[in-house]
Amino acid sequence: MNFINNNILTIVIFLPLAGAILLAFFPRRDRDVRYFALAVSLITLLASLHLPWYYVRGQSGFQFEQNVPWIPHPVIRYHLGLDGISMWLVVLTTFLMPLCVLVSWKSVHDRVKEFFILMLILETAMIGVFLALDLFLFYFFWEATLIPMALIIGIFGHGRRIYSAVKFFMYTMIASVFMLVAILWLYAHTGSFDFVTLQSAIQHGQVPGFATAGTWLFLGFFIAFAVKVPMFPVHTWLPDAHVEAPTAGSVLLAGVLLKMGTYGLLRFNVGLFPDQARQNAPWIMVLALIGIIYGALVAMVQPNIKRLVAYTSVSHLGFVVLGIFSFTQIGMDGAVYQMLNHGVSTGGLFMLLGMLYDRRHTYEITEYGGLATPMPVCATFFTFIMLSSVGLPLMNGFVGEFLILSGAFQAKQIYGILGATGVIWSACYLLWMYQRVFQGVVTNPANKTLRDLDARERVSLWPVAIAALVMGVAPMLWLHSISPSVSDALKQANSVTQSASSSTIHMTEAFLKAVGR
Amino acid sequence: MVPLSYYLVLSAVLFACGVAGFLIKRNIITIFLSIELMLNGVNLTFVAFAAQLKSLDGHIFVFFVMVVAAAEAAVGLAIIIAVFRTRETLNVDRVNLLKL
Amino acid sequence: MSMHLWIIPLLPLAGAAINGLLGKRFPKALVNTIALGSTGAAFAYALWVAAQFLALPADQIPYLETYGTWMSTGNFSVHWGFWLDQLSFVMLLVVTGVGFVIHIFSVGYMAEEGGYYRYFSYLNLFMFFMLMLILADNYLQMFVGWEGVGLVSYLLVGFWFTKVSAANAGKKAFITNRVGDFGFLIALFLLIKHFSTLEYAGVFKAVAPFAPEASAGLLTAIALLMLVGATGKSAQIPLYVWLPDAMEGPTPVSALIHAATMVTAGVYMVARSNPIFSRAPVALEAVAVIGTLTAIFAASIGLVQNDIKKVLAYSTISQLGYMFMGCGVLAYSAGIFHLMTHAFFKGCLFLCSGSIIHGLSGEQDMRFMGGLRKYMPWTFWCMTSATIAIAGLPPFAAFFSKDAILWSTWSSGQHLLWLIGIIAAGMTSFYMFRLWFLTFWGEYRGPNPAGGGHGHDADAHQAQDAHATSGAHGHGTPHESPWVMVLPLVILAILSFVGGWIGVPESMHGPDTFNRFLAPVFTTYAPAGIAHAVMSEGAGGIAAESSSELAFSLISVGVAAFGLFLAWYFYYKRKDLPAKLAASAGGLYRLVLDKYRIDELYGAVIIQPLIKFSSVVLWQGIDVKLIDAGVDNAAHGAEEVSDGMRHMQSGNIRSYAGWVAVGATVIIAFMVWRGLR
Amino acid sequence: MLAQILFFIFAAMCVGGAINLLVQKHPINSALSLIVVMGSLALIYLLLGAEFLAAVQVIVYAGAVMVLFVFVIMLLNAGEEERLSHGSRVAILLGVPALIIGLGIAAWFTTHITGLDRVAIGGPEIMNGTDVFGNPQAVGKLLFSTYLLPFEVTSVLLLIAIMGAVVLARREGD
């Protein structure tokens, strides 16, 4: 037991990778490959359930920590640990993965082995991102998610998949460069990559030059995360990536990869630079609000379902950012919770869209219409998950949005009010889309004979539906462990003296100094 | 007695003539000759400094430069012959298959 | 002793879940059993709870049950819990009672429809959410019910989803409601921000020290925002537009959701939040004005509508306006009283219309009805009872309730509002009797369908639902409905008749039971100066004499009788007149017939511009042209630069040497300069 | 005085030869000009007391290496150089001006700044005087002590050169 507790994080991270390596040596029998991938993802899920099971609630700090030296110089440690925030994101990842395997069961029929290898590698990297407590390690995993995802989009996607894959890759890559600069700066001035060490060093003002560089460091991290989230106006990679990605790719992209951005904002931007985060919160919140409204409005007029749902992600993730930068317990709790919700509900939506695509090979809304008649089960699931996305009370989305908005409202009333308009928009775009796709009379003869969801598809949707409901009715199962961790982060943010000066002149000076050696 | 700087300027001029030759001559062999001219310019610098410093190290260097120049000449001319075989020209402006 | 209130909402929920998940494979009888059984059980249990409640000592009211935390973060937490006081008691009985009755009706009405199990599942789900709404002990849980009923309304209005208009109507209902909910949400945020709690008890205690706000303040803001929510749910100006369209749903749904229960949630909310509203006179004024305006506005549209359900829909909006009017003049209990009677008579009216539509195989246009008295006597009599009730003629239910509202309005000094209200009452009488005459009197004007379709409400859905075709069940002529449909009519008709008697005011030497019963709800947390006024139905209540109250009742009755007379004159005596009148009124008539073209206005001013803006400016403009093109241009720019840079690579050795020479010169120059420094 | 006269004479020959190299159109003329430069340089080396180098310059450089050049020129039967319109603009427009500027800077630097213009060296005195240090004996001693390793390593260089010449100049296909 002790052994497991000490190494569980490593186990969870590297189980999929081990699976991927084994899979590489598998014969090319697609059926076996699929079953094996499913088995690996399920085992990982089971292993990851160890975490919430043995997690000690209410205890501040990180748990299941693992901290061994990796590279002596520069001092890079293999430091893993989780708190209430990261724990659920890990579980979300492992939860979505078997479902992704299931939805790819038939839709991926070419280069099956490669596909599942990439998926499993991706899983390892994603889990690693959430668990790494060494900045270097974090960056390591962060970048490592890029390749498998780009390949999944580029190889297994459709349409302009190459453009999308490259766009996705380049956006993230260029943005994360700024984070790397910030990480390197921190290392150069403290000699440590360790999150905990850095946090206390910054808090106690032991980092030379931090007063001037702080804002720049904050921005460095922020740019990387903002692109990933994605926040307006750097969101345009997302619709493209989603539209062309295969279903499983979309699910993971929306479900997990975007969360990496918001997780990073919370963990690093707020955790390491609370002062700067507070100073910059107003405009970040404005961007988040623009994202909420803009994403929703643009989603409303999309002629392509998947693009539409992709824009809803922009809108929904805007809520999360809004919550994080509200700097209220309630808002930040809600933000973390909303990350999970969005993973479940948008993941579910993408799964459903994938099922439609499997049948009709198009995402154009005009190609559909009246699907509820031939596919009642699908329509029902769609309604259910759509409602979760709309934020209907008793469903998960509501809890998150409500907490976030009341947090934002406490921070600044107008933010809460503008954010709350999202409640209206989400109903507009989703219901309208639903109507155009599922309601009315079947006009397109191709849709008349569509078969309804089969057993496998239903099996992959049930967990999502159940999760959406349970998370809406009993959010305390999650909030119990999220809340104390958020409260830690918030305390951190509150205890720092509000000293850093932020005058533009000061910053410009610092910049000039920095550039000129 | 001549100021050292005169020698140096002379060597610089020779070197510069070599560079100029490289830049303006079209014939590959002439360009190669220009390189030799540059080396001669450098040699003069060595010798001049050696004289000033009363140090033989400079002479040794010049000696090695000559050896290298000889080796280069052998290889270089072989390369020129090889190029001439494939391209039937010695005009450097025509040797531009590889570009952009 | 615990009453286990949770059983009440959970019973229908269980019914909904079972029918929803498994109902497809069940025979109809089993679906019926589950749906009716769960609702009936809930009703029965509610009756038992009612008995228990009446036995509770006063200090144990409100009776509270909590079950655990729903969400909790920081110093804010919300739990699951139920709150039973006199107000929710009334609502509980109305909802479960009327709900059960309408369930019964549905068995007959929907017998031929596809998606039977789906329908009952939704209906049960509605019961669940409605009960959550009225039994909640905190605003957030109320919001659960609030949004939940909106959802079910969406689902049921769009029940015949293959019909474009139905789908549109469902969507419209949901979105319009969401607009209202937006206001409600903000109100909740304000509560959280200032009181850190959403529990009724906590909020009411927190506002207790406040005096009524002379001008707009925090409580006014909260109250007004709640009012926004209420206008959405209860279809008041300006958010009433969804309700007429919602008639696309099956008629029992219209009866249950869009007449008897859900749409009254706004009134319930205002009454429930009386401690806040009472302290916000500005908001109260707004409530009253909106209510009054809605009453007359909707009534005026109702005057000319030809679709039987549309008339009832506008009538509902109008009646809801009365309820708001009552609440707005502090006569909360009068508002609730009208709510209850309205549930009876409007439920009855809708069911009767359902019965008619059923009997006429889906015909809804009154111009093709007439003379139905002969074909469907039960329906006729029930309808008559409800019509008289809504017209406000004694001793039927609405006479007492509407009168209480109007009297309170007058006595609180809002004479103009009273005047408008009384005009609207006349209109109500007119358009209801118009409906009555057009439907039941005269000659049957409909076609004599030979083997035509049998179905209701929808025409399009007939094509879809194989079971709904007439072949199995064709009737040539209008016919009376089966007993499962008639029975509910009768129950509700009786209630429309007697329902008002529990609220006979003192001026008529009645016991005023209803008012007294509800009084604690509205007085416990009322601000000091108002408590007494509330107690006696409206601010001016004490001052007024009972004789003048009686006199005003007579005016009401007179107006109603006048309406009856006009209707009789126009639609029975001189049937040619309406057409002439319409012709002479011309544009005005057309305007009213087109519902003042408010939908078109909203469409042109809000929806179309928004879609255009989103599509052209945001998406094609900012997203595609600005950001994406910018990024792509940057990428192309890089490629152009790259392409340009290739020309540095001319392939010419001399050029290369040139570059080297340039570089060398720069370096020499720099190093010489450095050497000299 | 004599040293200066000699220097200027040989310097003039050097520069003249170099310029002739640039001006001549036929490579053979350029090669011959280079030999002039080398010869003059050998004399300047002598002025500077580099006996050994002067000899090597004439024997090896001007003699052997240049003969190789001339031989190749003849072998390839290279004619006068042709000027093509698509020649290098960079070389003429950027390279040459840069070169002139660079030369100017270097000349100015060496004559005015470094103080080297105050150091006078060379002349016949060096040859007559006591400290003739550039004789073969001294060079040889140094070459086989301090510079032993470089000297030995040149063998590898020459080996490569031979191999290269063989590889590249050999006809393909045999």
Added chain:
Amino acid sequence: MIPSVDYIRILPELVVSIFGIISMLVDSLIPEQDSKKPLGIIAVIGTLAGLAATAYQTGFYGTAFYGTIQVDTFSVFFHVVVLLIALAVTLTSFEYLEVQRIRSGEYYGLILFGTVGMMLMSSAVELVLIFIALEISSISTYILAGMRRRAAESAEASLKYFLLGSFATAFFLYGVAVVFGATGTTNVYGVAHYLQNQPSTLAFLAVGLMFVGLGFKVASAPFHVWTPDVYEGSPAPVVAMMSTGPKAAAFAVLLRVLFATDAQGWFWIVWLSAALSMTIGNIGALVQQNVKRLLAYSSIAHAGYILVAFAASRQSGISAAIFYLASYAAMNVGAFAVVSHFAQAGEKYVTLDDYAGLGRRSPLLAAILTIFLLSLIGIPVTGGFFAKFYVFSAALQSNLVGLTVIGLINSAIAAYYYLRVIVYMYMRDERTEAAVPRIPAGLGIGLAISLIATIYLGVMPGRVLEHAVQSAQDLIK
């Protein structure tokens, strides 16, 4: 009398030279028609013996031959790198030479002798020896570049490389002459000693001139112009060699010249050159269609990254540069090895279009190339990542924020064209139907060496970095 330990200090050079001579002798013994594989095997044994000799050297640090050569961690490190490059390239060449019908007799000899030159460059501390070693390595690569005798491109590449190389060498030589004039010595430590006592204005000019020559050898802007043409025209394994070996050696010389001599004033030149190299290299590569040419531009960019380390503070910068060279060698040799195999007879398949669908035709080869490309991008788990990481963290330690930002943005841009190759391999449908031949044993081992090195440096960079740090200390002590 020369102490015998001195011979140990040039043992690797000796051993490799001997094997070079053996290969020449054996060449004449093998009949023309027979396979020349034994020569390759001799070369492999030669490099392995060289490695062993280098390992043996570690106990015998010090100077030899009158202070012309110095064996220390620095030189050993570069010896190992250069020898491993030679080993991998030799292994790669086995098949290549036969496919391209290149006479292998002199080929291996030239590689071995060239290696000797590079090794000497890293251990020499006397500018005379450095110059000669530089010429050995350069001349052997000039010749190797022209080895595809049937192709006009190859001859042209050889000519361009030769002419421009000699041109640049003249600058280097001029620099040496000025150094000599300024300090009276050509020994690196002598120069350092002199400059510490009396700074000289001439020394600045000298450093500038030497930088021109060495900058050319390492292909840094603005002296990079030859690179794309030469890389495109030369035989692929030779490019693998010349883009790493002579480059590493030239960087070693540059390190010695700039750091060991305590030269001053070059900071902004290096800064500018680094920025220019990165930008020109990366932007130039964006539109390239020929993979070899693309990798040539990338090589320019990588030279820029290494120069960033030069601009950084001494100790960490030097060690970062050294580490970078090692990992760049690993990944670039690997990449060119794949390119050389895939090019097939006459180097027919070298454009991106030819690479389309490679992932399907030869999954293994494509996967391996992908790893090398990812390493070149600087993705974690590969040596390239740590290399960039160390370089830029060194730069930031010296507060070179501007250069760091330029560099990192560049490396992000660079991702685009590397990714393009991957995109073609996996995401485009093939146009050429050419079947990819099986991976022969020699190439397999060569690839394995580079692959293992790349991954090792990406996962466990600690050991190598320690050596790099030690080397840096040795260099500037």
